[in-house]
Amino acid sequence: MITKKIKLTAIALCLGLSAFAGNKDRSGQAAAGELLINPWGRTGGLFGLNGANVSGIEAMKLNIAGLANTEKTEIGLAHNRYLSGTGIGISNLGIAHKLKDAGVIGVNIMSMTFGDIPITTVGSPEGGVGTYKPSFLNISVGLGHTFSKNMAAGINFTYVNEAISNIKASALGFDAGIQYTNGKRDNLHLGVTLRNVGTNLRYSGDGFSFNGTSPEFSKEITVNSRSDKFALPSQLNIATAYDFYLDEGKMSDDGKTEIKPNHRLTGMLSFISNSFNSDWLGLGAEYSFKEKFMLRAAYRYESENLDKELSTTFYTGVSAGVTFQTQLSSGENSPKVAFDYAYKPTRIASGIHTVGIRLNLAGKAK
Numbered sequence: 001m002i003t004k005k006i007k008l009t010a011i012a013l014c015l016g017l018s019a020f021a022g023n024k025d026r027s028g029q030a031a032a033g034e035l036l037i038n039p040w041g042r043t044g045g046l047f048g049l050n051g052a053n054v055s056g057i058e059a060m061k062l063n064i065a066g067l068a069n070t071e072k073t074e075i076g077l078a079h080n081r082y083l084s085g086t087g088i089g090i091s092n093l094g095i096a097h098k099l100k101d102a103g104v105i106g107v108n109i110m111s112m113t114f115g116d117i118p119i120t121t122v123g124s125p126e127g128g129v130g131t132y133k134p135s136f137l138n139i140s141v142g143l144g145h146t147f148s149k150n151m152a153a154g155i156n157f158t159y160v161n162e163a164i165s166n167i168k169a170s171a172l173g174f175d176a177g178i179q180y181t182n183g184k185r186d187n188l189h190l191g192v193t194l195r196n197v198g199t200n201l202r203y204s205g206d207g208f209s210f211n212g213t214s215p216e217f218s219k220e221i222t223v224n225s226r227s228d229k230f231a232l233p234s235q236l237n238i239a240t241a242y243d244f245y246l247d248e249g250k251m252s253d254d255g256k257t258e259i260k261p262n263h264r265l266t267g268m269l270s271f272i273s274n275s276f277n278s279d280w281l282g283l284g285a286e287y288s289f290k291e292k293f294m295l296r297a298a299y300r301y302e303s304e305n306l307d308k309e310l311s312t313t314f315y316t317g318v319s320a321g322v323t324f325q326t327q328l329s330s331g332e333n334s335p336k337v338a339f340d341y342a343y344k345p346t347r348i349a350s351g352i353h354t355v356g357i358r359l360n361l362a363g364k365a366k
């Protein structure tokens with residue numbers, strides 16, 4: 001049965017790759033670009049390349065299948081200084097809870113604010129007539145389920161809302177993903193994700209209205225201008241990861257018991273095909289000591305990424321992150337708390353800084 005599922009997945013991948021060829025010339029036809037932003041610290045430090053082994057609430061913004069690995073209940077908060085110095089901020093809240101054999105349900109709320117922006121019009125191009133505050137809100141509800149020891153899958157629905165004082169738009173997006181693990185210590189990871197497939201966004205509101213004159217008589221009327229429809233930024237992510245236990249095979253003094261490895265080094269490779277932008281190819285690594293202290297770094301490449309004149313992305317260089325997590329008491333099943341930080345360099349402004357905290361009510365980390 002598992003072999004059949006893997007074959008069907010391979011067929012889906014072949015079909016998906018032909019349908020999701022990156023085309024940056026169509027980037028102006030896409031909307032809700034915030035759906036491609038990962039607000040979490042752990043995945044942010046890896047440029048989102050850990051789709052094969054992401055787990056818990058962070059999986060809702062990357063590969064929903066990883067939600068199934070939540071042991072009991074997990075709660076997380078994260079805040080981003082997006083393009084530091086511009087006043088843009090992203091706040092994120094996630095909650096996941098295991099429903100016994102039914103799987104794990106999760107809710108994620110992401111809010112993006114831009115501060116006060118001066119109002120400019122044809123008559124007042126210099127502003128001075130007030131300000132407005134754009135706001136983006138994404139609310140996701142997902143379900144992850146473990147089908148066997150080695151395979152998990154999940155689905156996720158996201159409500160997208162974008163608004164200013166007189167214009168708004170909304171849409172519904174759908175994500176689906178699978179994860180497969182194998183190896184002596186389940187250290188080989190494969191992940192496939194299809195994200196942001198859904199309804200179109202169409203902007204509407206009083207901002208598209210103006211006063212005009214009827215062609216048949218001189219009476220002034222209100223005329224509504226219709227907005228075009230914009231598609232969500234669909235994305236196909238194929239990822240793999242492998243855990244190297246640097247002290248594997250170390251035995252106790254009596255030579256009878258193998259000591260649990262303390263040092264883990266995970267290498268990650270990910271290919272991401274975007275429907276409206278250039279495709280991404282990334283390589284990352286994470287080092288962990290006793291699953292308490294983690295360092296990570298990653299590099300993501302896209303065409304003309306190194307050319308300032310031709311590049312279509314403001315990301316540049318290597319992302320980095322760190323995590324410290326510990327149990328709140330000495331009991332084996334006591335809650336764990338984790339603190340995350342990530343930095344992503346950008347071509348403009350002063351980069352993206354992410355800080356987060358996660359509370360896991362399960363026992364010891366796997």
